[in-house]
Amino acid sequence: MQQLTRLLEAALFSASHPLSLAELAVLDPLASEDDWRAALAELRDVYDNGGHGVELAEVADGFQVLTRREFADAIAQAQIVIRPRKLSVAAMETLAIVAYRQPVSRGEIEEVRGVQADGVLRLLQERALIDVTGRGEGLGRPLLYGTTPAFLEMLGLKELTELPRAEELSVALRPPERVTPDL
Amino acid sequence: MQQLTRLLEAALFSASHPLSLAELAVLDPLASEDDWRAALAELRDVYDNGGHGVELAEVADGFQVLTRREFADAIAQAQIVIRPRKLSVAAMETLAIVAYRQPVSRGEIEEVRGVQADGVLRLLQERALIDVTGRGEGLGRPLLYGTTPAFLEMLGLKELTELPRAEELSVALRPPERVTPDL
């Protein structure tokens, strides 16, 4: 491995969060963005073709080393890592609405799902997957919710635009003016 | 790398503490201690001879993957290990009381929150968000706390009077009067 790739690996192992290209740049002021991209490519190649137990993933905010899927069960069963709890269908549906409609009020969410949302919203907020991002205009100036970086991290996404777009969904929504807004 | 070595790498990577041979044994009940020792040797060899930025270290309680020393300075300087933190609920609540009731003694804070406050006060003082601003009148002339300029700066405020709902909240935070039970 090149020296820059080694530094990259050491940095990714030391960081508490995915590293962006901007953060990597600070590590070595002499290296250009292209140099870093080359180092990322080399590291990915070493992990993939050298038969490693870890892989380089591009996730929320940047790059991160993660363990491979095939070892997840053994590691979780040995209680070396506690797997995050699975969210219920109600929670996932609420998250879906918040993600696509943000900023969105409780009332709008309840209108779409047809059920009360306060309990689910509170728990999603406790788990830091959504947060209050402002207040609406209408009566009582309702709280508006949006998703957090932790939401993206839970999904291993870099940004909201990676969510499936309305036209990619198998269900077409008519009339068209109410189609999920483009992100 | 052998399959067991790959599992070893994934486990060491995801573990929050060094793994002993006993802990490794749980990962794969079919592997013997010798198998694990062979896997450890292979992983060490890959890290050392493949020019990696990390190395396998044997520490007191077992085995661990660590970044190589030569990269420590670059990583420390880039501060990528640190992530901004949120204050704990207890700290945030204590800070809120100090902000709206200053100058305020530890005793008053404890009365309002119903729990001891010394640890939290020390932390807030260490982080330069509050400071001792004087001494009270009562028994033992207790220390009085107030917020610092750094606190205002963090909130983007010029002076304390800009705190929202200052009057109302400072009244609301008055400790309840203790009523001696009629006996």
Added chain:
Amino acid sequence: MTATMAPTPDRAFMVELEEFSGPLDLLLHLIREQEIDITDIPIAKIAEQFLGAIAALGLNQAADYLEMAAQLLRIKIQLLLPRPFDDSDWEDPRAELVRRLLEYEQVREVARWLGEQAEWRSDHFPRGFLPDPPDLPPAPIVFNLDDLIKAVNDVVDAMPRAVIHRVVPRPLDVEGATRRLRELLETLERVEFREALGGAPTVADVISMLIAVLELSRVGQVGLAQSSPFGPLEISRATADQAA
């Protein structure tokens, strides 16, 4: 909530409401299962099946379902009203419902995608051990005015009120504990007992939650599991066979 419904007269529907995340979900299930054209819903028939399915719901959980039932009946009546002679302005009273159903179906699809994505992520672990950075200032602290105001409000809410007498110990609040547990299980598939208690529980809280858990388990609404002796007690949503 009870699990299995009595079959409706015309067709043997075994509908388990636990499986549905709300009235729209149930409605879509009825429509899709019978391969009904969503733009031409036989409202009278669907309304009847819907009412049959929710008949055995406890009142407090049924509010959302009853609201939908009322809406279905309203649409049914509107369809029965004579149309004006010139009906070019006539709007199908089912249109709004169809829009909501399609919109909800999209949400369901996205939710499924999110679930799969989250599962992918939960199978890929990040680095567990993070070395302490030597000789560096502690991490910067971040908070804003909203956080501060929220903290004040929390403190004010939690402040003990002045009391004259403190003779009666705080009564048990089994109802509150039951509600909290149900809310938790609405979001999580399983919770640990300790987690269900929340922060800083009092003795009364612990006893209340214990009674709530035992009661819900007795009537088959939650399952209990303990993976090891003295290990954490895990409370889960009852599955159909546990409930039976």
